[in-house]
Amino acid sequence: MPRLSIDVGFLASYTKLQPAVRKAVDRTFAKFTEHTHAGLHLEKLNNARDPRIRTIRIDQAWRGVVLAPESGDEYVLMAVMHHDDANAFATSRRFSVNQAIGVLEDRNQQALDDIEPALRTAANATEERLFAAFRDKELTKLGVDADVLPLVRLLTSDTHLEALANLLPDRQYDALIGLSSGMTVEETWQELCAHIAEEPPEHIDTTDLTAAIERTSDRFAPISGPEELADILKHPFDVWRRFLHPHQRAIAYRPSFSGPALVTGGAGTGKTVTAIHRAAFLAKRLPPGDGQDILLTTYTNNLADSLADQVGLLLDGPGLDRIHSTTVNKLAVRIVTDAEGTTPDIINRGAEDQLWKSASEWIGLAFSPAFLKREWEQVILAQDLPHRLAYLACSRRGRVRPISQNQKETVWAAMTYALDKLRGSGRRTHLQVVAEAARILAERPARPYQHVLVDEGQDLHPVQWRLLRNAVPSRPDDLFIVSDPNQRIYNNYVSLARIGIEVRGRSNRLSLSYRTTHEILSRSIRILDGDIPVGLDDEPDALNGYRAQRHGARPTVRGFTSWTDELVGLTDQVRVWLDRGIEPHAIGVAARTNATVDQAILALDHADIPCATKRAADRIRVGTMHGMKGLEFRTVALVGLDDRAVPLPAAVTDAAEDIAAHAQDTFRERSLLFVACTRARDELYLSHSANPSPFLGT
Numbered sequence: 001m002p003r004l005s006i007d008v009g010f011l012a013s014y015t016k017l018q019p020a021v022r023k024a025v026d027r028t029f030a031k032f033t034e035h036t037h038a039g040l041h042l043e044k045l046n047n048a049r050d051p052r053i054r055t056i057r058i059d060q061a062w063r064g065v066v067l068a069p070e071s072g073d074e075y076v077l078m079a080v081m082h083h084d085d086a087n088a089f090a091t092s093r094r095f096s097v098n099q100a101i102g103v104l105e106d107r108n109q110q111a112l113d114d115i116e117p118a119l120r121t122a123a124n125a126t127e128e129r130l131f132a133a134f135r136d137k138e139l140t141k142l143g144v145d146a147d148v149l150p151l152v153r154l155l156t157s158d159t160h161l162e163a164l165a166n167l168l169p170d171r172q173y174d175a176l177i178g179l180s181s182g183m184t185v186e187e188t189w190q191e192l193c194a195h196i197a198e199e200p201p202e203h204i205d206t207t208d209l210t211a212a213i214e215r216t217s218d219r220f221a222p223i224s225g226p227e228e229l230a231d232i233l234k235h236p237f238d239v240w241r242r243f244l245h246p247h248q249r250a251i252a253y254r255p256s257f258s259g260p261a262l263v264t265g266g267a268g269t270g271k272t273v274t275a276i277h278r279a280a281f282l283a284k285r286l287p288p289g290d291g292q293d294i295l296l297t298t299y300t301n302n303l304a305d306s307l308a309d310q311v312g313l314l315l316d317g318p319g320l321d322r323i324h325s326t327t328v329n330k331l332a333v334r335i336v337t338d339a340e341g342t343t344p345d346i347i348n349r350g351a352e353d354q355l356w357k358s359a360s361e362w363i364g365l366a367f368s369p370a371f372l373k374r375e376w377e378q379v380i381l382a383q384d385l386p387h388r389l390a391y392l393a394c395s396r397r398g399r400v401r402p403i404s405q406n407q408k409e410t411v412w413a414a415m416t417y418a419l420d421k422l423r424g425s426g427r428r429t430h431l432q433v434v435a436e437a438a439r440i441l442a443e444r445p446a447r448p449y450q451h452v453l454v455d456e457g458q459d460l461h462p463v464q465w466r467l468l469r470n471a472v473p474s475r476p477d478d479l480f481i482v483s484d485p486n487q488r489i490y491n492n493y494v495s496l497a498r499i500g501i502e503v504r505g506r507s508n509r510l511s512l513s514y515r516t517t518h519e520i521l522s523r524s525i526r527i528l529d530g531d532i533p534v535g536l537d538d539e540p541d542a543l544n545g546y547r548a549q550r551h552g553a554r555p556t557v558r559g560f561t562s563w564t565d566e567l568v569g570l571t572d573q574v575r576v577w578l579d580r581g582i583e584p585h586a587i588g589v590a591a592r593t594n595a596t597v598d599q600a601i602l603a604l605d606h607a608d609i610p611c612a613t614k615r616a617a618d619r620i621r622v623g624t625m626h627g628m629k630g631l632e633f634r635t636v637a638l639v640g641l642d643d644r645a646v647p648l649p650a651a652v653t654d655a656a657e658d659i660a661a662h663a664q665d666t667f668r669e670r671s672l673l674f675v676a677c678t679r680a681r682d683e684l685y686l687s688h689s690a691n692p693s694p695f696l697g698t
């Protein structure tokens with residue numbers, strides 16, 4: 001039976017069409033999936049570099065370009081273009097299966113033929129050869145095929161190689177770039193393997209298009225029938241729904257993980273997308289029922305809403321109502337409310353800070369409010385220490401500043417004072433409510449969920465992990481966790497193994513950023529200054545292999561002599577973006593503190609630029625760097641990046657008080673700026689007045 005696949009480039013060309021042409025395209029290609037294409041005329045072209053490429057009439061002006069087999073039944077929709085462009089495209093392309101890694105690739109054969117004489121002339125003028133150090137056998141092992149090899153032997157410089165960037169098959173070009181930039185054959189091979197989910201077989205059958213298409217899931221999506229085609233064409237911009245990187249697909253659609261699984265990867269590598277696909281996959285497998293069996297949870301309400309929206313794009317009908325998207329804190333409030341019959345009264349952040357201030361004063365300022373709060377959250381709540389003796393005996397994991405037993409007595413006295421006061425007010429902190437919910441679930445005979453999926457895992461507190469652990473029975477496919485320790489922006493340093501969540505042997509890494517450009521990524525990585533955080537699996541996370549395929553403008557860094565001028569600079573920049581046609585909601589502006597955010601809003605208002613702190617289609621979004629977590633924009637402006645604000649002195653423990661906490665806090669501030677920068681898809685603008693943040697200098 002004929003099988004149809006879509007090339008991701010087809011969707012890109014489809015998005016540019018007028019609605020009437022789109023309709024004609026829909027009608028034409030629906031026939032393919034109905035297997036009645038015998039009646040469609042696939043036009044063979046004279047001079048085609050690949051006899052399998054045909055065009056198909058959409059209407060008077062438009063043509064589809066299709067890879068159609070001479071025998072066999074694998075069809076690929078490649079593009080839809082204006083008649084002449086379609087003919088030029090169709091005659092110039094040639095498809096092949098990469099002989100090293102087995103992916104399906106294409107080249108601009110006509111342009112390669114055209115450029116060959118110039119390369120030969122240049123080669124005749126010199127003895128130099130770019131790849132003289134490599135034997136044919138080595139190049140062949142890296143996928144360079146018999147047609148490309150003679151051309152490669154003519155190359156004399158990097159510039160000549162770069163001229164072939166969009167002409168050679170992508171993976172063959174990548175291999176050559178790897179070698180020319182000084183990598184060994186083995187290192188280049190490792191890089192190539194990043195494009196496939198599994199080691200390729202010993203022998204690749206270069207005539208097997210079906211297997212090649214399956215290995216190339218980031219570019220080709222096989223279609224099961226007319227409904228699926230219609231569904232894809234209804235959401236042509238949401239490419240992530242069907243085109244997954246082979247690694248994303250291998251993780252999301254793995255039949256089963258024998259226990260909790262962890263997915264790590266830098267910002268924008270599609271961790272959330274992978275979790276959403278996994279949730280949809282698990283939902284479709286659930287036996288019939290009417291409960292919400294899958295918990296999909298994340299850090300903030302906004303992100304939980306966006307997860308729910310994305311799940312809705314993947315699943316409609318069965319399965320969708322089985323997934324409960326919420327935050328851990330909201331889940332806890334619901335459990336406690338159900339158990340106690342009333343909604344818990346939660347203390348706000350200002351009142352909580354005041355509480356620790358008064359506790360610190362009560363012990364004669366022997367320890368600062370920040371120290372006490374951290375000790376309460378990171379030691380007492382984290383280790384679930386129920387009484388004084390347990391605290392005196394505990395090892396204070398995660399806190400490096402040593403304190404004596406006498407000092408522990410003082411700290412405990414302050415804790416007792418603060419907690420008594422809190423109890424007296426009838427209120428609780430968020431974490432206390434979460435701890436209570438974890439306890440309630442632990443005492444119940446049954447767990448409420450079949451599967452729990454966690455996004456932004458790096459920022460959850462041990463108490464929140466205990467709740468999630470108690471929300472699902474320990475068994476295969478219980479927990480699926482997504483995390484990036486380089487994006488940790490709260491004070492939670494968790495070892496999952498200590499909480500009874502063992503992910504060893506089930507850790508997976510994603511490394512290709514789909515969001516941002518190479519230039520923005522390089523700038524953002526420099527902010528981290530080479531520090532390597534430890535992940536939830538107790539392994540250092542150096543962002544190995546983290547990369548972006550797209551290139552774009554280098555980020556702009558602007559220094560001003562005053563904050564007023566800096567705000568004028570901001571409004572000018574936003575105006576330029578708007579004038580270039582960037583939609584307001586695709587522009588993000590962020591600053592380190594609420595006060596600077598307020599001033600940025602005032603400046604934008606004053607310049608008649610509509611803005612809001614929440615998502616709105618016709619307004620640019622302004623918020624704190626914390627508020628940018630998990631979001632993305634086409635362009636991002638970060639303002640107020642002075643040495644007085646980034647790192648924010650109030651958020652960093654004094655080195656004299658606790659040197660380890662100081663280092664942790666400083667890295668957390670770096671991560672915060674990293675998170676904010678990596679929200680940008682295409683352009684990043686950074687500005688400061690006075691001295692720049694030290695993080696910009698590295």
Ligand SMILES: Nc1ncnc2c1ncn2[C@@H]1O[C@H](COP(=O)(O)OP(=O)(O)OP(=O)(O)O)[C@@H](O)[C@H]1O
Nearest residue numbers: 240243244245267268269270271272273514515630
């Ligand atoms: N396979 C894919 N094809 C196309 N786009 C993708 C793919 N995977 C992810 N994306 C897109 O890349 C962007 C980043 O994806 P996602 O939010 O899942 O990354 P993330 O790793 O969770 O990012 P962060 O850690 O910064 O929150 C999104 O716009 C998403 O739609």
